[in-house]
Amino acid sequence: MKNMLIAGNWKMNTNVFESQKLVEYILGFVKTNATLKSKVLVCPPFTSVYAIGQMIENTKLLLGAQNCYYEEKGAFTGEISIPMLEYCGVSHIIIGHSERRSYFKEEDEIINKKLLAILEYNLTPILCIGETLDERNQGKTFDILINQLDKDLAGLTGDTIERVVIAYEPVWAIGTGISATREQVQKAHDFLRHFLVGKFGEKANRVYLLYGGSLSEKNADEILSIENVNGGLIGGASLKGDSFCSIIQTAEKYII
Numbered sequence: 001m002k003n004m005l006i007a008g009n010w011k012m013n014t015n016v017f018e019s020q021k022l023v024e025y026i027l028g029f030v031k032t033n034a035t036l037k038s039k040v041l042v043c044p045p046f047t048s049v050y051a052i053g054q055m056i057e058n059t060k061l062l063l064g065a066q067n068c069y070y071e072e073k074g075a076f077t078g079e080i081s082i083p084m085l086e087y088c089g090v091s092h093i094i095i096g097h098s099e100r101r102s103y104f105k106e107e108d109e110i111i112n113k114k115l116l117a118i119l120e121y122n123l124t125p126i127l128c129i130g131e132t133l134d135e136r137n138q139g140k141t142f143d144i145l146i147n148q149l150d151k152d153l154a155g156l157t158g159d160t161i162e163r164v165v166i167a168y169e170p171v172w173a174i175g176t177g178i179s180a181t182r183e184q185v186q187k188a189h190d191f192l193r194h195f196l197v198g199k200f201g202e203k204a205n206r207v208y209l210l211y212g213g214s215l216s217e218k219n220a221d222e223i224l225s226i227e228n229v230n231g232g233l234i235g236g237a238s239l240k241g242d243s244f245c246s247i248i249q250t251a252e253k254y255i256i
C-alpha cells in the first residue's frame with residue numbers, strides 16, 4: 001500500500017486575494033480530476049486561512065496551517081490556538097519546520113507540546129525534521145533524525161503514531177533549488193520507516209513520510225516513485241498552480 005499527500009507550504013507569501021486566486025486554480029484541478037486518490041493540502045498564511053476555508057468547504061481539497069500554539073486560549077499575544085484553526089476548517093498543522101527552529105528558536109520541547117495538543121484536538125500534525133549541511137557532512141544525519149524524533153514524539157503510543165505525518169526536510173535542500181538526490185531520500189526514508197516501526201510497532205507502516213526540499217515538477221517523478229515516500233511538502237513550487245498540480249499528477253502514478 002502506498003498513500004500520497006501533496007502539501008503546499010506557502011510560507012509568508014500571498015495576501016488574501018492572491019491566496020484565493022491560487023486556490024481557485026488548484027480547486028479547478030481537483031474538481032476536474034474527480035478520481036484523484038492523493039490527498040491534496042494547502043497551507044496558506046494565517047490571514048488567508050478563514051477565506052480559504054470558506055472556498056474549500058465540501059471539496060476534496062484540505063486546509064492546513066503553518067504553525068499554532070498549544071494552549072487553548074488566553075494571554076498569549078500574537079499566537080493562534082488549535083481550536084481557532086479548526087473552526088476555520090483546518091485539518092493539518094505544520095510543526096517543527098526548520099525555519100521556525102532556526103529563526104524563531106523553536107525547541108523540541110515546544111514542538112512536542114504542539115504535537116500532543118494537535119492530536120488531542122483530533123487534527124493532524126505534520127512534523128518536520130531534517131539535518132543541516134554541516135551535520136550531513138559530519139555523518140550525523142541519522143543521529144539528528146533520531147534525536148528529533150525521540151524528543152518531538154515523546155509521549156506518543158503505537159496507537160497514535162499513525163495519525164502523525166512526518167516530513168523529512170534536509171535543511172540544506174529547502175529553498176535552495178538543490179533537492180536531495182534519489183539515493184539520499186531513499187536512504188533517509190527507509191531509515192525513518194524502520195526506526196518508527198521499531199519504536200512504535202506495525203501501525204508506523206501507515207505513517208505518511210513526506211519529502212520536502214526543492215521538490216518541483218522536474219524532480220517529482222524521481223522522488224515520489226521511492227517506496228517509502230508518501231508525498232511531498234512543497235514550498236516554492238506550491239506557489240505556482242501549474243507546478244503544484246503537475247506534482248499532484250505525478251503522485252497519482254505511484255499510489256498503490
Ligand code: PGA
Binds near residue numbers: 169212214
Ligand atoms: P521548498 O520548501 O520546496 O521551497 O524547498 C519546502 C519547505 O520548506 O517545506
